[in-house]
Amino acid sequence: MxxxxxxxxxxxxxxxxxxxxxxxxxxxxxxxxxxxxxxxxxxxxxxxxxxxxxxxxxxxxxxxxxxxxxxxxxxxxxxxxxxxxxxxxxxxxxxxxxxxxxxxxxxxxxxxxxxxxxxxxxxxxxxxxxxxxxxxxxxxxxxxxxxxxxxxxxxxxxxxxxxxxxxxxxxxxxxxxxxxxxxxxxxxxxxxxxxxxxxxxxxxxxxxxxxxxxxxxxxxxxxxxxxxxxxxxxxLDTLKERHLRLRVPASAAAQLDGRVPGEVARRALADGALSIVIVRDEGDAWPALATAPGVHADVLSLEDLFVEVAE
Ligand SMILES: Nc1ncnc2c1ncn2[C@@H]1O[C@H](COP(=O)(O)OP(=O)(O)OP(=O)(O)O)[C@@H](O)[C@H]1O
CATH class of the missing domain: 3.40.50.300 (P-loop containing nucleotide triphosphate hydrolases)
Incomplete structure (x- = not known):
């Protein structure tokens, strides 16, 4: 055309x-x-x-x-x-x-x-x-x-x-x-x-x-x-309820076996830790990793999510 x-x-x-x-x-x-x-x-x-x-x-x-x-x-x-x-x-x-x-x-x-x-x-x-x-x-x-x-x-x-x-x-x-x-x-x-x-x-x-x-x-x-x-x-309305950023310390990161359920982005941090963004369906529970000892979970803003998936 x-x-x-x-x-x-x-x-x-x-x-x-x-x-x-x-x-x-x-x-x-x-x-x-x-x-x-x-x-x-x-x-x-x-x-x-x-x-x-x-x-x-x-x-x-x-x-x-x-x-x-x-x-x-x-x-x-x-x-x-x-x-x-x-x-x-x-x-x-x-x-x-x-x-x-x-x-x-x-x-x-x-x-x-x-x-x-x-x-x-x-x-x-x-x-x-x-x-x-x-x-x-x-x-x-x-x-x-x-x-x-x-x-x-x-x-x-x-x-x-x-x-x-x-x-x-x-x-x-x-x-x-x-x-x-x-x-x-x-x-x-x-x-x-x-x-x-x-x-x-x-x-x-x-x-x-x-x-x-x-x-x-x-x-x-x-x-x-x-x-x-x-x-x-x-x-957009459910973005914050459905996404989490996990900071996984090096010790826990070393034990990860493949992708985390719902993983959409992963980034290696300087100290061997990992930053992993996960998504869940409405009403579903977060994967066990989100509450594992030493793992820190953050709610993401739209801008954070953009930076995480585009890096
Ligand atoms: N007609 C074309 N011939 C050759 N390369 C092309 C053509 N159209 C797009 N590209 C290449 O495809 C890639 C993606 O371009 P596109 O314009 O789709 O990206 P964009 O996400 O819209 O970027 P921007 O935000 O900068 O507008 C670029 O590297 C661009 O150079």
Missing amino acids: NAVANAIAPAAAPLDLSQPGIEPPLAATAIDKRYDGQTVLAGASLQLEPGAVLGLIGRNGAGKSTLIRVLLGLVEPDAGQARVWGQSSLMLDDARKARLGYVPQQPEALSWLKVGDMLDFVGRFYPRWDAGFVAATLDRWGLPRNKVLAKLSPGERQRVAIIRALAPRPDLLVLDEPAAALDPVARRELLREIAQRAGESGTSVLFSTHIVSDLERAASHVAFMHEGRVVLQTE
């Missing part, structure tokens, strides 16, 4: 997203992707549930953008399956495309057009295009209708791309580091808008970020990406 084709989704027959058994808005299973011999995705799996706001967090180069592009069918994986509402991302029908909004990391499509002309043009292809929202938001964000997109600052272009993605009132919104070029005020506004759309209209949202506080503000779920894999996906 080229940039222009991707920019426009043809008007289509409505897709009934309330029908029983409808598949999750996004699902990636065991995705592999290599570029020039470099492994970028190595068995990455991710699922976005209807109405959830999933924040995808990971360090630079972890593979977030590539996974998003695979999920949307913009990049063909070497292995694995990506699906949008149950349909292969590489063969998305018009009905699904019309219900999907995407803000790429660097919006470039149709950049020779003026802001207003581009929005009017794209809007013609969407049955649910909200022209009132476009006019009000351009105004509120101080964006000039008559300026060519290519001449806007990166932050302004990102705002226009956000308006374009939100205007069709999508049921699925995918934003690749939407906050990267935005100032703090615009960032907060965007996060508020995302949370509101999810809360009021049931929009399902996937957004990638490096900013832990953005996740805390807007996300209901978080997925941590590290070296091409999603190493952990969890609900």
Whole structure:
């Protein structure tokens, strides 16, 4: 799919997203992707549930953008399956495309057009295009209708791309580091808008970020990406009840036989001790190691957890 084709989704027959058994808005299973011999995705799996706001967090180069592009069918994986509402991302029908909004990391499509002309043009292809929202938001964000997109600052272009993605009132919104070029005020506004759309209209949202506080503000779920894999996906509300960091002293570490039940990350400390992050299912007990003599257990903040799984 080229940039222009991707920019426009043809008007289509409505897709009934309330029908029983409808598949999750996004699902990636065991995705592999290599570029020039470099492994970028190595068995990455991710699922976005209807109405959830999933924040995808990971360090630079972890593979977030590539996974998003695979999920949307913009990049063909070497292995694995990506699906949008149950349909292969590489063969998305018009009905699904019309219900999907995407803000790429660097919006470039149709950049020779003026802001207003581009929005009017794209809007013609969407049955649910909200022209009132476009006019009000351009105004509120101080964006000039008559300026060519290519001449806007990166932050302004990102705002226009956000308006374009939100205007069709999508049921699925995918934003690749939407906050990267935005100032703090615009960032907060965007996060508020995302949370509101999810809360009021049931929009399902996937957004990638490096900013832990953005996740805390807007996300209901978080997925941590590290070296091409999603190493952990969890609900934000239960994160603290379900995860623990264990500091295992050298004497106990020497007796460990393989992985601890629920282990998601392990790091060797300077004195032969180990730092191990474990997860449990809701209602399950912690493994015996958590209460073993000399083992210290810590509840983790979101930022601690990110650092532990991404180190
Ligand atoms: N088209 C491409 N050709 C070659 N290498 C690529 C291509 N796209 C991505 N990569 C490489 O894949 C790796 C992961 O890139 P990706 O953009 O997916 O990471 P990211 O987690 O989104 O990073 P960031 O947070 O810095 O945006 C990087 O090393 C990048 O150079």
